[in-house]
Amino acid sequence: MIITMTGKPCAGKSVMIEFLARKYGFDVFYSGALFREEAKRRGMSVLELNQLNDFKVDYLLDKKIIEEGIKRQDDEVIFDSRLAWALLSVPNLKTFLDVNEDEQARRLINSGRKGEENSNISLEQAKKDLKARWDAENERYEILYHISNRNDKSPYDFVLDTSNITVEEGAEKVHEKYCNFVDTGKQKRIQESIAKIIENALKEDEALAPKPKEFGR
Numbered sequence: 001m002i003i004t005m006t007g008k009p010c011a012g013k014s015v016m017i018e019f020l021a022r023k024y025g026f027d028v029f030y031s032g033a034l035f036r037e038e039a040k041r042r043g044m045s046v047l048e049l050n051q052l053n054d055f056k057v058d059y060l061l062d063k064k065i066i067e068e069g070i071k072r073q074d075d076e077v078i079f080d081s082r083l084a085w086a087l088l089s090v091p092n093l094k095t096f097l098d099v100n101e102d103e104q105a106r107r108l109i110n111s112g113r114k115g116e117e118n119s120n121i122s123l124e125q126a127k128k129d130l131k132a133r134w135d136a137e138n139e140r141y142e143i144l145y146h147i148s149n150r151n152d153k154s155p156y157d158f159v160l161d162t163s164n165i166t167v168e169e170g171a172e173k174v175h176e177k178y179c180n181f182v183d184t185g186k187q188k189r190i191q192e193s194i195a196k197i198i199e200n201a202l203k204e205d206e207a208l209a210p211k212p213k214e215f216g217r
Helices: 013-024 031-041 046-052 055-071 101-111 123-145 167-179 188-208
Strands: 002-007 027-030 077-080 092-098 158-161
Touching (some): 013 027, 013 167, 055 077, 055 123
Parallel strands (some): 002 077, 027 077
8 A cells, every 4th residue: 555745844754755665665656756757858957847837747747646556556655745645546644744843944954064055044034934835835736736725634644743753763653554554535535626637637738739630631
């Protein structure tokens, strides 16, 4: 069965996934890799693709995440993705990593090496930067899929506050939950709604595409 993992910035998602993979043998599906592959396919940098601000790219890549979930539903795999919990229609442990505001800001500051941008900002500025990032993501997801409140934890099967625990302690809690988890189909209506939005958006794109000319015309 799949674990979908998301969370607040600086909650430790990347290190948690890496630890779970190393200690318990999970495979990892990185949604960011899809974005890099799409940029390469188009002959663009990741930054250039991101600057297009083309929602059809989101729909196309999210459709691939849904397909990957179906293909790997029987595997022990972690989906590293902000929205996989809402995209996948197959059973998965929807996990959200939380962190308090002060610890989140400290981690952002400490994530940069001396002399880098993040290492020279104040705690209050770090908090403002993190809030701006979170709000921008929320605005995008509301436009894309009408997900308006990512501060609501009710869609998740497991919420873990990483503020005062080690990565190893957190990973043990996630693994324990995974071993005892029974999927109840939580958020099935959201998943069905998102799948319909993606289907309609990509159909519309196909309808607008120029049709190939028949031979001899």
